[in-house]
Amino acid sequence: MALVLYNTLTRRKEAFEPLKPDHVGMYVCGPTVYDSAHIGNARPVIVFDVLYRLLTRLYPAVTYVRNITDVDDKINQRAKDLGEPIDIITARTTKMFHDDIAELNVLPPTIEPRATAHINQMIAMIETLIAKGFAYEAEGHVLFSVPSMSDYGSLSRRSMDEMIAGARVEVAPYKKNSADFVLWKPSTPDLPGWDSPWGRGRPGWHIECSAMSGQYLGTTFDIHGGGQDLVFPHHENEIAQSVCANGAPFARYWLHNGYLMVEGEKMSKSLGNFFTVRELLAQAPGEAIRLCMLSSHYHQPFDWTAEGLKQARATLDRLYTALRSANVDAEPGAAPIEVMAALEDDLNTPLAIAHLHELATALNKAESNADKAKAKAALLASGQVLGVLQQDADAWFKWQPDGAAAGLSDSEIEALIQARTDARKAKDFAESDRIRKHLIDLGIILEDFPQGTTWKRV
């Protein structure tokens, strides 16, 4: 089995062959740090985290770059609205982002470059583009000249005519062509700015990714990922900048995750159907949010629903139940072939999850300790590739939201269970059922096993 990926460039699945057979390079567009991460931001972070985990199992070395965009007009606006310094906002939002996605079991990328630390590289790239005739200066701006690139639009499959016809905004007077886009723009004294050959200014939106991917992965690299909404204009423009500046191909495989909907409707602030990761973490464990996201194929639109989240929790309940019931030690080794095969087929996470269920059934049916250990190891290893099932099962079942209107403490629950066990031994089933009913009313479900009684919060 070999890795196959759907490449937006060719609109088909292709066998993945890295430039260097022993070292894969991947770049994924990270967040603009002006506001809390929402589930739409979380999807690519989770999806490409799975791809990263998969790649590290298939290749000796993987460099995964995910940037932080900390210079942007949305950030400037936020600073103005809040009356706070920009660096305070970006530092705080970055910290929140890291905290949130850690709850989602997302591994840190190899390198997480910040845009503001790479202004010099951006300026150098812009100078090259001007020198090569792909960009021009106008009224303190530097613009990329779209007509100067013959095959502009190849990723999003748009022609120049379409883009001109489709222009919805007023074209800035300094643009030679309405499709031209900004590489550098002037800053007023109240805005962040850096000295440049074109005066004090700040970079346009797209140039940072070209500059940083080039620095850390080289001019031509393997995989570039992001949300489908970035295909045009962001990724199209990244390609234009990098290809024209470097005179070399840019990313070889382009991967895009589908859009996120909420309860069947497009997620948007005006509809109010907008969840931040933090809000969801108050409702469900991060692991359930993660599994929920992975329960449909990354390329499909994903409909986020309360029911879906509930099902993801139920799935993890089932899997952790199997792990908890198997009283054997097991060290996860390599993930089973069928799970790897599913993931290697363009990251078919729903199929991989189906295999998780089959592994759990096998574990539940295993009788000898050897069989149990084997099945448990397979399930744990599979969970590892997907980034789930890595915590202690008891911890999973005891989860409750932070600052939950504190119900019974763990020790109070265990005391009641002991009382019930004593009643059962005395055949006082009226009393034991009364205790069980009492706990159910408090959201605690008991399960009796030969080895003893376990409990879980619902």
Add this chain to the structure above:
RNA sequence: GGCCGGGUGGCAGAGUGGUGAUGCAGCGGACUGCAAAUCCGCGUACGUCGGUUCAAUUCCGGCCUCGGCCUCCA
């Protein structure tokens, strides 16, 4: 208008030119003091109309329908 994706059983959601997805829900059974969990069994699913084929949910075409993008957006 241009360009993209979709329409699978009650629900979610893979996949395939010809027997099984998987899970949840439901029904029956085993187990249990009773439950829960677990195991076993149970479902005339592939928008529509045509075409190709020995055979189509799967390939091709028309139609209906849903959603997205077209320089704010993961």
